[in-house]
Amino acid sequence: MSPHTNGVHARKRDPFHDDDDTSCGDVVHTLTRSLAGGISSLILFLRGNGLRMATNLTLRALWHLRRNLTRRRILSFPHLLVLVWVLVLLRGESWIFHWKVDRCRWNKWEDWPDDASPHHLIFVADPQLVDPHSYPGRPWPLSDLTVLVTDNYLRRGYNELQSQLRPDSLFFLGDLFDGGREWKTATGDFEDAKWARPYPKGEKEYTQMWRKEYGEDYWMEEYLRFSDIFFKSYYDEKTINPGSESRGRKLVASLPGNHDIGFGSMVKVPVRDRFSAYFGEPNRVDVVGNHTIVSVDTVSLSAGTSAQAKTEKLEHIYGPVEEFLRGVKDAKRKATQKELRFLRGDAVELQLSHAVEDASGVKSDDSSPADVDAEVADLPTILLTHVPLYREPGTPCGPLREHWPPSNPPPTDAKGVVVDHRNAISVSSGFQYQNVLSEADSVKLISSIGNVKRVFSGDDHDYCEVEHTSNKNNAVEITVKSISMAMGVPTPGFVMLSMWNPVDDAGRPLRNPDETVQTHLCLLPSQFTTYFGYVYMAVVTAILLSARALLVSLISLPAFAHSLNAPFPPPPSILSSAAAAAGGLPRYKEKRDDDGKPRLAAPRSRSLSRSSSSSSSKSRRKKWGWPGQKPLRIQVYDNDFYDGGKSRSLWRASSGSRRTIKPRVVCTELAATSWRVVWVVLLFWGWLNA
Known part of the structure; x- marks a missing residue:
């Protein structure tokens, strides 16, 4: 048959063609009828079988609930x-x-005069939030469970710290994250230096995956996670003591650790810049409780004395720390001046006089009158460093060190000096860590800062207290326990510092400057x-x-x-059908004795005695049961219940057989x-x- 009829080409109908109004209307009509038919079928189903199914499910659920709530x-x-x-x-x-x-409340261990008003400060070390770097081979869901448990431990301990102790100030001592140095930055060179040590065997196979999947966005998530645990409760109004809203209340978390930015020559500047952008300048001076607290980025400082510094240019790593140490004494003096002005009620910022002078008459070493006239004393100084200062190998850490307590008796060398290697911090180093600073860096820190009385450090995860030699100003150093349960030490903790140093208008101490601080180790639960x-x-x-x-x-x-x-009564829908078929529900069930003689057991009553129950059962005996079934009767041994078991042992069945x-x-x-x-x-x- 020709495809043309009367000279007109027969077009194949396209029901979805836009310019065919008739076909489009047919499609809409078909879809409407199908939708209406589906709705009608659904309504019929809901009215019929659907309603019955929903009713039965509801009744069965109520039945199960009822028999479980007895x-x-x-x-x-x-x-x-x-x-x-x-x-x-x-x-x-x-x-x-x-x-x-x-148990660690301040009044339980402080020993100040009655008129003292000490400043309360707490040091928290090495929270090291668990992340993919911590246990790289741990599978899901064990890895997520580890994060949940460790975070909750940190949160509970820290919240109790804030709510009960309410410190005026709190300082972190580095290693806020565990793998912070591994997460790639958005900008800057993130590649390892050519002299960098190879990754340990357990991490080497994961480095490529880390750099591909964990970058700037992941680090930001970790920052928010840290903030949720530690920052939120600190600024909660319930944790602030009345009158503590003054300038003396601080929370400082800017001191980096080797897990945050790396160590020594392997520090990556973009990683350090990211850390300081969110947590603050790592090298800083704070005046707290009439004491000067100096925080130093010693993990970057160590690059200057590393082996690579002899052949490579590493000023971009240790240069900022060196510059800070050259001017730290002036920074201490200015910070002390500012604090004394505040205590006197003067203007905090230095007021300079306004005058027009000839530039040729101004000398470069001119100072403001306020600077020249002020005689400011040097407040007792506290040094904060993530890595402990150098000490001779085997220098004991004291009885509060948990992992390895002191040897008994304490071993000594030929000169009579106690050398207890198991109770000491090991003087060693490895990939991205060094247990103690070099001797040169340690001496440089103490001499550059000046008047260092106390040193607080982290990194080791366990407690250690030592008194350094004279070239380190005989400063007493306390290495603070990790607050995390996942750092290899069974009992985490933190160090509390109570500071009281009354001074005059020039900052000179009014009491012995060597007795201005008291410390206490507070232990958290052993998980x-x-x-x-x-x-x-x-x-x-x-x-x-x-x-x-x-x-x-x-x-x-x-x-x-x-x-x-015994089976619980079925749901009401089943009960109604059974009742309709039987004409009523039975109230008793009969059984026969082994000899075929029926005995009827009447329902017991609490007030029914043994004699009355036996006599009344005879008068009420009759046959009952389901229609069309032989009556069965149940056998009851009344003596089992009313004579205390004297006539029949409860350890035997009704037939007399052993259980x-x-x-x-x-x-x-x-x-x-x-x-x-x-x-x-x-x-x-x-x-x-x-």
Whole structure:
């Protein structure tokens, strides 16, 4: 047949063609009818089978809820164990932190005169937030669980620190992150230097993946995570003492650690710039509690004395620190002047006179009158460094060092000096770390800053207290414990510093300047002990549930498992259909004795005595049961319940046979009770850690 009819080409109809109004209308009509038909079918389904299904599901859910909310089931033994577990978890996840920090309240260890008004300061070291760098081979979900648990430990300990101790100031001593130096910056050269040491074997295979997947955005997430744990509670009004809103209250977290920016010649300047942009200048001077606190970026300073400094130009790494140390004494003097003006009520900023002078008559060494006339004393100085100062190998750290306590008796060398290597900080180095600074850097720090009385450091994760030699001004250094539970030390902690140094208008001390600070080591809970308590409680729970399951089989204790109990009445929909078919529900059930003689057991009453029950049962005996079925009667041994078991032992069945353990009953009951305890306890633990 020709494709042309009357000279007109027959076009194939396209129902979706825009310019064909008739076809478009047909499509819309078809779609409307299909939609209407679907809605009608859904309505019919909801009115018919759908409604019945929803009703049955609801009734069945209510049925299960009802049989689980009975008094016998709620007050059952498994739920008693759940209650004990709730108390154990509350103690381990919350209360123990409160109790530990409560022992460290300032008034429990301070020893100042009654008229003293000390400034309270706390040092926090090495929180080292766990990240992909911490445990690179740990799989999910164990890796995420590690982050959750360690973060919650930090948060709980720090929140108790703030809410109970309410320090006036708080300083971090570096290593805020664990892998901060590994996350690529948005700008700048992030490549490793040609002289850089190779990555350790456990990290080498992950470096390429880290640089590809973890960059500036991830570092920002880590910064927000750190802020949520440590910054938020510090600025909470509940943690601020009345009158502490003055300029003396500080939170300083700008001191970097080797995990934040690297160490020595391997410090990457873009990484350091990113850290200082968000946390502040790493080299700074603060006057707190009439003491001068000098923070120094010693991980960058170490580049100047590294082996690579002899052949490579590393001024871009250690140059800013060197410049700071050259002017640190002037910076201390200016900061002290500013603080004294504030204490006197004068203008804080230096007021310069306005005058027009001939430039040729101005000398470069002219100073303002205020600078010339002011006689400012040098306040006692406290040095903050992430890496501890140099000490001779084997210098003991004292009895408060947890990982390796002092040897007994203490070993000595040929000169009689105590040398206890296991109780000391190891004088060694490795990839991106060095346990102590070099001797040259340590001496340079003390001499450049001047009047250093105390030194506080981190990095080692454990407590260490030493008194340095005369070339370091005999300064006492305390290496602060890590506050994190994941740093290899069982008991984390922090150091509290109480400072009281009354001075005159020129800053001269009014009491012995060597007795202006008192320190205290505050210990947080040992998570190992807490988890051991959980394991012990789990073993006790398993033993008790197993013993109960055996008793259910032996002496017919009420079972917790539904499958071992008499069937609960079915949902109302089933009840109604059964009642309609039978003409009513039976109230009794009959059984026969082994000899075929029926006995009827009437329902018991609390007020019914043994004699009255036996006599009345004869008068009320009659046949009953389902239509069309032979009547069965139940056999009751009244003596078992009313004579205290004298005439018949509860350890024997009604037939007189010895009771035996039924494995199916034991396993079913143990599974039901264990599952109930496990999921409720885990749900509560998840709620505590959410």
